[in-house]
Amino acid sequence: MRFKLISVSGIILVLAVWSFVTYTGMVGSLFLPTPTAVILEAKKQVEDGIFFQDIWISFYRILIGFLLATLFALPIGVMMGTSKTWKAFWEPIVGFVRYMPVVAFIPMSILWFGTSDMQKFFIIFFGVFFQQVIMVADNCKTVKKSVVEVGLTLGLNRFEVIKDIVVKAAMPSIWDTLRTVWGWAWTYLVVAELVAATSGLGFRIMQAQRYLSTETIILGILTIGLLGLITDTIFGLLAKVMFPWHEKEKINN
Amino acid sequence: MNEHLLTATNINRIFVSKQRSFTALDNINLTIGNHEFVSLLGPSGCGKSTFLRLVAGLDSASSGSLQMNGNNLDKPGRDRGVVFQQYSLLPWLLAWQNVAFALKKEKNMRAAEKKELAYHFLDLVGLNGFEEIYPSQMSGGMQQRVAIARALVIKPPLLLMDEPFGALDAQTRRDMQDLLVTIFKETRSSVLFVTHDVDEAVYLSDRVYVMATNPGRIAKQIDIHLSADKDWSIQLSEPFITYKKEILMELKKQKKNVHHSK
Numbered sequence: 001m002r003f004k005l006i007s008v009s010g011i012i013l014v015l016a017v018w019s020f021v022t023y024t025g026m027v028g029s030l031f032l033p034t035p036t037a038v039i040l041e042a043k044k045q046v047e048d049g050i051f052f053q054d055i056w057i058s059f060y061r062i063l064i065g066f067l068l069a070t071l072f073a074l075p076i077g078v079m080m081g082t083s084k085t086w087k088a089f090w091e092p093i094v095g096f097v098r099y100m101p102v103v104a105f106i107p108m109s110i111l112w113f114g115t116s117d118m119q120k121f122f123i124i125f126f127g128v129f130f131q132q133v134i135m136v137a138d139n140c141k142t143v144k145k146s147v148v149e150v151g152l153t154l155g156l157n158r159f160e161v162i163k164d165i166v167v168k169a170a171m172p173s174i175w176d177t178l179r180t181v182w183g184w185a186w187t188y189l190v191v192a193e194l195v196a197a198t199s200g201l202g203f204r205i206m207q208a209q210r211y212l213s214t215e216t217i218i219l220g221i222l223t224i225g226l227l228g229l230i231t232d233t234i235f236g237l238l239a240k241v242m243f244p245w246h247e248k249e250k251i252n253n
Numbered sequence: 254m255n256e257h258l259l260t261a262t263n264i265n266r267i268f269v270s271k272q273r274s275f276t277a278l279d280n281i282n283l284t285i286g287n288h289e290f291v292s293l294l295g296p297s298g299c300g301k302s303t304f305l306r307l308v309a310g311l312d313s314a315s316s317g318s319l320q321m322n323g324n325n326l327d328k329p330g331r332d333r334g335v336v337f338q339q340y341s342l343l344p345w346l347l348a349w350q351n352v353a354f355a356l357k358k359e360k361n362m363r364a365a366e367k368k369e370l371a372y373h374f375l376d377l378v379g380l381n382g383f384e385e386i387y388p389s390q391m392s393g394g395m396q397q398r399v400a401i402a403r404a405l406v407i408k409p410p411l412l413l414m415d416e417p418f419g420a421l422d423a424q425t426r427r428d429m430q431d432l433l434v435t436i437f438k439e440t441r442s443s444v445l446f447v448t449h450d451v452d453e454a455v456y457l458s459d460r461v462y463v464m465a466t467n468p469g470r471i472a473k474q475i476d477i478h479l480s481a482d483k484d485w486s487i488q489l490s491e492p493f494i495t496y497k498k499e500i501l502m503e504l505k506k507q508k509k510n511v512h513h514s515k
């Protein structure tokens with residue numbers, strides 16, 4: 001409770017400073033709109049029906065891009081984290097591609113996928129997949145040798161040890177990885193909707209930039225921030241439900 | 254005639270790294286009979302865990318032969334139950350699930366049957382009523398009881414225990430020793446027990462191998478003849494103290510030798 005109050009007071013402070021510098025005219029409305037202007041813009045967008053439509057389409061793009069990346073990253077990451085052979089195979093590829101700038105792939109992605117949602121999925125996939133693989137592999141590597149040996153002495157084979165012990169033991173940290181990378185996925189959204197988009201939060205921000213409509217930009221940024229915060233909280237709550245043993249472990253130690 | 258369950262002949266284990274090679278076990282010969290409780294006793298670093306890991310099949314000897322019932326031991330198997338020193342429970346499973354996990358490979362056993370067995374063995378180690386809690390909610394002694402139940406539930410002919418009570422306080426440790434005496438009488442499996450505690454070794458064992466360090470080797474073998482119906486009070490008896498003296502003298506001799514060689 002005490003910490004919730006502290007959190008709220010932090011937000012209030014930022015709002016207060018924002019209000020102060022804009023309402024007093026210290027900062028011109030071209031550079032930073034007033035809170036009122038942003039709220040009015042939100043009202044207008046809601047009435048036009050584009051506000052929730054943007055949220056939905058952006059959320060949908062991130063979700064599909066992220067799920068696709070996770071679907072492939074999980075098995076490959078686990079393979080890399082548990083087998084030297086697979087590590088040797090994947091590491092150069094993953095290590096090489098992950099340093100390529102996502103933005104630079106926009107022209108290629110349009111060439112490959114046109115302006116469809118596929119192109120947006122691809123950008124988000126590309127942004128998060130390689131990070132996921134590396135991080136999941138690391139998560140698996142931190143599993144204690146002692147629990148692996150328990151599996152071996154109970155007669156489990158290699159595959160069973162990975163499936164029933166390594167993955168289970170690494171699951172809370174893998175979940176943390178997904179949570180972190182999910183946050184990054186939101187930052188790639190704007191990149192994904194930078195060009196060749198006609199809807200979405202990123203598109204709205206880029207379009208507003210052309211007309212210097214700063215209240216639209218700020219509204220978009222705040223919306224993305226808020227959605228990120230909400231989904232992050234959901235990740236946290238789900239972790240508590242899925243890994244009750246892990247929570248207790250933390251409290252006890 | 255070979256009535257031995259386990260036979261180790263001329264076992265060497267040399268760890269080779271880029272810089273050096275290190276002899277952890279030097280020519281180990283020992284046997285464990287059926288229903289026999291055998292202890293490896295020695296100072297830290299004398300290779301007790303290394304030997305136990307060989308028997309568990311988690312490591313292989315550099316040379317020598319290690320046989321159980323006439324078969325070479327080269328990989329882990331369910332004919333040997335292992336209790337590690339600590340941190341060996343699976344933290345995401347409840348107490349009874351940790352025990353039932355050992356039955357994973359029993360394809361013919363129904364889930365309800367596994368649960369029943371798990372409950373039974375938890376009862377055996379004195380954990381009645383604690384079946385539905387996570388390892389993180391247990392004390393060290395309770396965790397070790399679960400680990401013992403898990404090792405026992407597959408009814409292995411040979412139980413391997415590596416300083417299982419090393420991390421426990423003195424009172425819990427005594428309780429666990431008595432528990433082990435009771436269980437051992439009931440299950441009649443053979444035990445290879447690793448410890449550096451002289452009283453513990455004499456109290457529990459039929460035979461103690463006293464080991465020496467650098468290189469790790471067996472310095473002395475002592476057969477213990479104490480009543481099978483022993484309880485803790487036997488630790489004050491004349492024969493117990495005689496055995497203890499014999500072992501302590503041996504350990505002391507080792508220390509002296511180290512001193513001289515310096």
Ligand SMILES: Nc1ncnc2c1ncn2[C@@H]1O[C@H](COP(=O)(O)OP(=O)(O)O)[C@@H](O)[C@H]1O
Nearest residue numbers: 268275277296297298299300301302303304469
């Ligand atoms: N995997 C290994 N690589 C190199 N040296 C090892 C390894 N395992 C054990 N040793 C060495 O072998 C010796 C015996 O170790 P260990 O069997 O753990 O002793 P104990 O259990 O009697 O205390 C120690 O000096 C240890 O450093």
Ligand SMILES: [Mg+2]
Nearest residue numbers: 301302303416
């Ligand atoms: Mg040891």
